[in-house]
Amino acid sequence: MQRHDWSVEEIGDLFGLPFNDLLFQAQTIHRRHFDANQVQVSTLLSIKTGACPEDCGYCSQSASSDTTLEREKLLPLDEVISAARAARESGSTRFCMGAAWRNPTDKNLDRVIEMIDAVQGLGMETCVTLGMLTQPQAQRLKESGLDYYNHNLDTSPEFYGDVITTRTFQDRLDTLAYVRDAGINVCSGGILGMGEQRRDRVRLLQELANQPSHPESVPINMLVKVEGTPLENTDALDPLEFVRTIAVARILMPESYVRLSAGRTQMSDETQALCFLAGANSMFYGERLLTTDNPEESRDQQLFQRLGLNMEQIEEEPKVCCHG
Numbered sequence: 443m444q445r446h447d448w449s450v451e452e453i454g455d456l457f458g459l460p461f462n463d464l465l466f467q468a469q470t471i472h473r474r475h476f477d478a479n480q481v482q483v484s485t486l487l488s489i490k491t492g493a494c495p496e497d498c499g500y501c502s503q504s505a506s507s508d509t510t511l512e513r514e515k516l517l518p519l520d521e522v523i524s525a526a527r528a529a530r531e532s533g534s535t536r537f538c539m540g541a542a543w544r545n546p547t548d549k550n551l552d553r554v555i556e557m558i559d560a561v562q563g564l565g566m567e568t569c570v571t572l573g574m575l576t577q578p579q580a581q582r583l584k585e586s587g588l589d590y591y592n593h594n595l596d597t598s599p600e601f602y603g604d605v606i607t608t609r610t611f612q613d614r615l616d617t618l619a620y621v622r623d624a625g626i627n628v629c630s631g632g633i634l635g636m637g638e639q640r641r642d643r644v645r646l647l648q649e650l651a652n653q654p655s656h657p658e659s660v661p662i663n664m665l666v667k668v669e670g671t672p673l674e675n676t677d678a679l680d681p682l683e684f685v686r687t688i689a690v691a692r693i694l695m696p697e698s699y700v701r702l703s704a705g706r707t708q709m710s711d712e713t714q715a716l717c718f719l720a721g722a723n724s725m726f727y728g729e730r731l732l733t734t735d736n737p738e739e740s741r742d743q744q745l746f747q748r749l750g751l752n753m754e755q756i757e758e759e760p761k762v763c764c765h766g
């Protein structure tokens with residue numbers, strides 16, 4: 443059963459539990475809904491990089507940031523297909539394509555839909571993150587067969603304006619509503635370690651859990667501090683507070699995949715192990731996130747082995763398709 447009436451006090455109390463009690467509760471709930479030793483892995487590809495008109499303070503791709511990132515045009519279809527095929531060979535079940543847009547134009551969407559078709563043809567699940575959508579665009583993506591749309595709330599409504607000024611928290615909620623109402627699975631979460639307080643982490647999770655339905659996937663990112671961005675010198679968050687946030691997300695949204703997302707390169711194996719114990723059961727796999735590094739596949743394989751974790755497999759046979 444999903445609850446959508448979590449209060450700030452209830453969530454604050456969960457955060458305030460002794461660590462062992464919190465992890466025990468989260469792991470107990472996790473085991474009711476999932477195989478505790480199974481992790482779903484997705485691979486990311488940036489299909490359009492840099493020169494984004496938004497001013498998200500954490501992002502390497504914002505035109506307002508002073509980063510050294512090379513600006514790129516939308517990638518050709520064949521490059522997307524080779525990257526997806528490589529991801530499938532490595533054992534990834536979902537391919538997530540990200541574009542540095544405020545929102546896609548209808549022409550952009552035609553090109554992205556070709557990419558979605560091709561990736562589906564390889565038998566993989568598809569996810570895209572393209573910025574804000576209109577209702578008809580969400581509908582078109584649904585008709586293309588898209589499995590997931592990623593659009594993060596990023597932080598609490600109260601802290602949001604300290605990080606982003608070019609679009610509002612409400613804009614994000616509107617896009618999520620279009621995606622959800624179109625029948626596409628929602629992937630929505632946030633970033634920790636941006637200088638927010640615990641009450642902001644409480645409010646972020648409250649906003650996510652109190653949506654009309656829980657996002658099917660909830661990415662929890664640790665800020666990757668990118669040189670030249672306004673958040674480059676933010677103080678690091680205590681890793682145990684990151685683990686607590688994962689545990690509370692698991693308790694509030696028991697049937698959702700909680701995704702241990704950006705920031706793993708800077709995280710110890712032990713912190714990641716605690717995240718899995720707290721109920722994280724999906725992550726990004728492959729040496730690159732969008733523009734920054736992710737752990738090498740061999741490193742993750744070692745970690746899986748040490749922890750006895752298994753990667754979820756693609757269930758269906760690949761469909762026969764023109765792209766081979």
Ligand code: SAM
Nearest residue numbers: 500501540541542543571573594663665666704
């Ligand atoms: N432009 C689209 C958008 O913002 O909706 C899609 C791409 S955007 C890079 C996807 C998400 O990645 C952001 O919402 C943010 O939560 C996360 N992200 C971006 N830069 C990050 C960083 N430096 N550290 C952690 N997470 C980051």
Ligand code: DTB
Nearest residue numbers: 540571661703704731732733734
């Ligand atoms: C999400 O929550 N994290 C991913 C995915 N959704 C698109 C992106 C992380 C980006 C990290 C910084 C970068 O590589 O540019």
Ligand code: SF4
Nearest residue numbers: 494496498501504542
């Ligand atoms: Fe643009 Fe997305 Fe980066 Fe914000 S997070 S600057 S919208 S690419």
